[in-house]
Amino acid sequence: MPHGAKFARMVRGRFAPSPTGALHLGNARTALLAWLHARAHGGAFVMRVEDLDVGRVRPGIMQTQLDELRWLGLDWDEGPDVGGPCAPYVQSRRQALYDAALRRLAEDGRLFQCTCSRRDIAQAASAPHAGEEGPRYPGTCRARLVDPSVPSLLAHGRAHFALRVRVEAGDVCFSDGVMGDCCFDPAAETGDFVVRRKDGAAAYQLAVVVDDAAMRMTHVVRGADLLSSTARQILLCRALALPVPEFVHVPLMLGPDGERLAKRHGAVSLGELREAGVPPERVAGWLAATCGLAQPGEAVAPAGVVARFHGARLSTAPTTVTQAGLARRRGGGAGG
Numbered sequence: 001m002p003h004g005a006k007f008a009r010m011v012r013g014r015f016a017p018s019p020t021g022a023l024h025l026g027n028a029r030t031a032l033l034a035w036l037h038a039r040a041h042g043g044a045f046v047m048r049v050e051d052l053d054v055g056r057v058r059p060g061i062m063q064t065q066l067d068e069l070r071w072l073g074l075d076w077d078e079g080p081d082v083g084g085p086c087a088p089y090v091q092s093r094r095q096a097l098y099d100a101a102l103r104r105l106a107e108d109g110r111l112f113q114c115t116c117s118r119r120d121i122a123q124a125a126s127a128p129h130a131g132e133e134g135p136r137y138p139g140t141c142r143a144r145l146v147d148p149s150v151p152s153l154l155a156h157g158r159a160h161f162a163l164r165v166r167v168e169a170g171d172v173c174f175s176d177g178v179m180g181d182c183c184f185d186p187a188a189e190t191g192d193f194v195v196r197r198k199d200g201a202a203a204y205q206l207a208v209v210v211d212d213a214a215m216r217m218t219h220v221v222r223g224a225d226l227l228s229s230t231a232r233q234i235l236l237c238r239a240l241a242l243p244v245p246e247f248v249h250v251p252l253m254l255g256p257d258g259e260r261l262a263k264r265h266g267a268v269s270l271g272e273l274r275e276a277g278v279p280p281e282r283v284a285g286w287l288a289a290t291c292g293l294a295q296p297g298e299a300v301a302p303a304g305v306v307a308r309f310h311g312a313r314l315s316t317a318p319t320t321v322t323q324a325g326l327a328r329r330r331g332g333g334a335g336g
């Protein structure tokens, strides 16, 4: 059976952790929701490890993350430890696919070499705004188009330049499964963006698009922090003639200061809860309760929530975890 036919019309979802640190409750809730979405639709669930940021990847973390997600009660049909038709499921082993996509962008005259440092960009930007992704790229190296017939320009490995893709002005609109109708103008917000970094690794935006297409993802369920990246990813899908998946951006969990939940908030990791002897059903139940999918204090395995997920409306608002709530999680207690 051809690859495409096998996956025809079946919902395929994924969770794509970066093995850079312990999974905390916020990550776990996103994983749970992505899993519930796939399972409630009778779909397949894929685990993909996004380990391209070599400077931040920590040895051994991938296995720990997978163990903890299993402990929580999630399972996957395809992934680094179970294999599958789209293997390998670890990005650092998928370089050939990213190289092919870069070549295609170069052949279409969309790719250019950029030698700018972060500082150059900050200084050249006329109206730098301190967004999470830094100031908009001012177009300094835009004219230095990559000639695909010069092998050194696309050769893998460290280089003194990054590769950026040209972005034309205009809104990119999509209908998000939770956030509703969204429009972003990447040309105004980030400008031409990096698709291969100076260290030779494919940038997140490129790798995620190539992999979601190659792995036949029909739905991308992930944290709302990636909502604005979606517009850039849609532009790449169009440029590479790849299908655009449905997007479902689930609200983040915030710490008491209103920032994304992180270790510095004392955010509890799944590993800490497991070691403290908290039953996984309590953790899954609490996560589900924060999305209105379980009663406060209810202990329930993810499999017990699948039927409730169908048709449930997820709030678009982030969940703020209070200091007291975090302390209770550490103690393994119930309630908010």
Ligand code: GLU
Residues within 6 Å of the ligand: 015, 016, 017, 018, 050, 208, 221, 222, 223, 226
């Ligand atoms: N690897 C990304 C992260 O851990 C997720 C990317 C995605 O789901 O598209 O934040």
